[in-house]
Amino acid sequence: MYKEKQLVGIAKRENNTKRKYLVVNRLQGKHIPVRPKEAFQMFSELAAQVREAYAGERLLLVGFAETATAIGAALATELDTLYIQTTREDVSGAEYLYFSESHSHATEQKLVRNELDGRIEAIDRIVFVEDEVTTGNTILKIVNLLAAEYPGKTAFAVASLLNGMQEEALEVYRKRKIPVHYLVKTDHSSYTQAAEGYRGDGKYFAKDERPALVTELRVNGKMDARRCVQAREYRKACGELWTTIKKTDFFVDKKRVLVLGTEEFMYPALYVAERMEEQGIFVRCHSTTRSPIAVSSEEEYPLHGRYELESLYETGRRTFIYELDKYDAVLILTDARDGGRGVDTLVNALKSCGNQEIFLVRWCSHQTHASSHMVCCPRE
Missing domain, CATH: 3.40.50 (Rossmann fold)
Structure with a gap:
């Protein structure tokens, strides 16, 4: 069982007024060098939750670019599922579903639509994989998009290393019947103040x-x-x-x-x-x-x-x-x-x-x- 202090480092975003802090995961292997064994051990604990919750279901895991692409792939390989990541890059011959990540430095996200059209009938549930979910708003955007494109075709779920959603946001997910899985629950109420308190003199x-x-x-x-x-x-x-x-x-x-x-x-x-x-x-x-x-x-x-x-x-x-x-x-x-x-x-x-x-x-x-x-x- 992981504790918040093991995983969470609070950093200051540069020139971002929408969200002034960034949660830097100490074991994820993105910003901070990590032993690969430690990263995969952490991913495996999250995979175990998904395996237990959806045994027998045909899953598609979606990893969010850029930070959660390795997490999503690691979970998918361990669970032997289909996998796709969102992207901000151009993919040759692709048609996209577009959605936005409003708090990010690069707001546009894309999912290759061609890849879903022929597979949606063979998918029971789409699991969105993130490093950290703060409000859940970005995931709701893509859920709404997919529900409109493929009405009634699939259920949804969320799996993240960290979850900072407040009770009101979690209630929205419960009403939408979108289960939320995570390793560590975080409280973001002090993160902005913490980030602003650092000198930034590195x-x-x-x-x-x-x-x-x-x-x-x-x-x-x-x-x-x-x-x-x-x-x-x-x-x-x-x-x-x-x-x-x-x-x-x-x-x-x-x-x-x-x-x-x-x-x-x-x-x-x-x-x-x-x-x-x-x-x-x-x-x-x-x-x-x-x-x-x-x-x-x-x-x-x-x-x-x-x-x-x-x-x-x-x-x-x-x-x-x-x-x-x-x-x-x-x-x-x-x-x-x-x-x-x-x-x-x-x-x-x-x-x-x-x-x-x-x-x-x-x-x-x-x-x-x-x-x-x-x-x-x-x-x-």
């Missing part, structure tokens, strides 16, 4: 766009969870990705390794990191993020160093990585097709912390010219 590093050399491996066989996948097949594909990485020598004789995911692409990074941890290696895993969060020198504050990056997915979009350190080797895992200056900024941020052996693995869904060997790629 270390901020501007993006460095100079061309950077990085050893790159392109691996075919990607499954994209922005489209509906059978979770067991998704995990199998991640296993094949790991098998290819294992054949390289990048982590041989390395005692400390960092595995980094990129934005929405989190689960494969955690999966690979867990496999490395099983090899007896000291491994930490987290990922880049769109979230602009203040950092502070105060010890109790969850984030102390912030590196500004350019997104690997969209030119000109700011992204960030927090709490970097020096490791014997760093593995960046991404499904971004190119990355451009985004790769440069991430590699330069890692090098500024003393990291010298940096490897980029790009998971591709089709054959590429560099798919069968490792190439040293300067970014122009």
